[in-house]
Amino acid sequence: MTTTTVYDEMIEARRPPDLRSGVAGWLRKNLFNGPVNSVITIITAGLMAWALWPLLQWAVLQADWIGQTREDCSGEGACWVFISARFETIVYGFYPEAARWRVDIIFAMLAALIAWLAIPRLPAKRWVGLFALVGFPVVAYFLLVGGHFGLMYVPTREWGGLMLTLTIATVGIVGSLPLGVILALGRRSKMPLVKSVCVVFIEFWRGVPLITVLFMASVMLPLFVPTEVDFDKLLRALVGIMFFWSAYMAEVVRGGLQAIDKGQNEAGQALGLSYWQRMGLIILPQALKLVIPGIVNTFIALFKDTSLVLIIGLFDLLAIVRAGLTDPNWLGFATEGYVFAALVFWVFCFSMSRYSQYIERKLHTGHRR
């Protein structure tokens, strides 16, 4: 005999799952998911409100934007008049006013070149890149320094502000990358002397702070050359910065070189390619592509550290802002000055780091979860 169970009434419907969509669902999932998280959310939100509201009031709501002198500032919020009144100096430094159009041209060219190289869809990357590395520095040198073709000569001690910061950063980047590649190749060389020279060079620069390098460039380099040679102060700093960062660049590139399979090199050898053909056509294109994020990170570090030149008496963006703070007409605006300088540097560095992340995602076409 078998028994069968038969329901003679409907089973009650189960409750639907928790609300998982919409604003309430998002809030529950991300902010109030359990008692601990709820407490964390409330504390964090409270802290943010406590810190951000006065900041917003100071920086925007109660700030003064328009005017010429410090009397135009109410004193309740930030006095951005301090920045706008000396904006020209912050951008051009002491560059003679009549010649500032030359700086503008270089700014425009730099922006166009960077945009061209950064936007993947634009063609002829190789030629534009070659121009950026070789042609542009020459054009920039003749335009900025002057003294030829009827242009007024502008000594480097009159350079300053954002223009000087960008000059140092660009020269540092353009100089340290090729030097770093050579050093990285040298470090992997089979020739013992070449290898040891590169290792010592790299480890030396990586072991000392940039500031001592700048000190060395400003007090020791003049001793190393004959007295007759007049070594420009800016040029000395640039040499120091280039050597210093090329060592970091070399280590980044070495990481890429090590990641390339040995078979690639051996295949090149089997085809009878010379060392430079193998490196230039097979190894380096792959290795450099792998380490683009690392290279950009080094660029960011280099850009941030251009501010150190103020210690040896060059007037970069930060130094110009700082010099403005000692103006007797404008005492007491240290916060505005440094916040502005921080903001300018932040915009440059943050865009570079975003771009590096974008490239990383674009190149990372392999396995992804």
Next chain:
Amino acid sequence: MLRSSSRARGPLWRNPAVRALVFQAILLLALVALVAMIVFNTMANLEARGITTGFGFLNERAGFSIPQTLIDYSGNSTYARTFIVGLLNTLLVSVMGIVAATIIGFAVGISRLSTNWLLAKLAAVYVETFRNIPLLVQILFWYFAVLQALPSPRQSLAVFDIFFINVRGLVMPDPQPLPGFEAVLWALLLAVGMVALLVLYARRRQARTGKALPMYWLGAALIIGLPLLVFLATGMPLEWSIPEMAGFNFRGGVTIIPELMALWLALSIYTAAFIAEIVRSGIQSVPHGQVEAARSLSLPGNITLRKVVIPQAMRVIVPQLTSQYLNLIKNSSLATAIGYPDLVAVFAGTALNQTGQAIEIVAMTMAVYLVISLVVSALMNIYNARTLLKER
């Protein structure tokens, strides 16, 4: 048809071994020429300027005072003493910075992985803000915009009436050891030794029986308990010097100069942003399968974290962390911008300006940082070799 081997070799300049030799010989010649030129020029330049080379200046009287010294120092001290004072100040701010940056960095890095959206975003904003602003700007901001805006000593901000913050720095109670305090230090040393032995024993015991001792609790109890016991038994041989307002300044207590505070704040906050990223990437680098495997063995969450995730994450984190510590030590040289008396400021700055011995002083300063870097790198290589995956 076979050719004879002597002809198959081809001309000499196609032989890789010969070419390598020639190339290296040229490089060597160029290097020797460069060095000779530098030495020759330097000698000529120094002679023209009337500077004698050598380290004799180290025994001369320095003749300037330094606002913060960890050892006895006065204007009558020698330049060698200046060097040591600067070095100690560099090490002081570096150690303080490393401790603070590690704590903030780990907190922010772990927060960034939190399931709490608000906390994770806040941590991300912290990282992206402070990582992308030059350290020098941050140092100057803290020093000139924040600390210089503090009130004068008479209007100090008081915390519990024992800590006072003003434009001249942070004044706080200073512990003064009385005779007999050495016993507490010896007890601490003893406790550390005992814990080390206990760890060895616990490891062997676990290997034999599979049972673990509660080492965290035992260790903490020993290291805190034993010195505390000795401290109480010897009749608390410690006195606090409490700062008091006297005239225009404070008497008693110990003052942390604003330069040190600004540098410490900036170094910690800046480096913490990098450490946070390292911690995050380290934890994320542990394959998810590891956590799933631990879960399928029904390990509880905290054991999974402590015994599975963290040990594997540390392998990624520690080398990068060390390089951040080295960066912090090197970055502490930015002290010279606000006048904190570190090695670069007092030795490569003031001492160099007074003596003009540029080569010796810059070389000594660089050598200090180089030695620190090389020692830490060597220790790092040992660590890497020990934590390498033991693959069979």
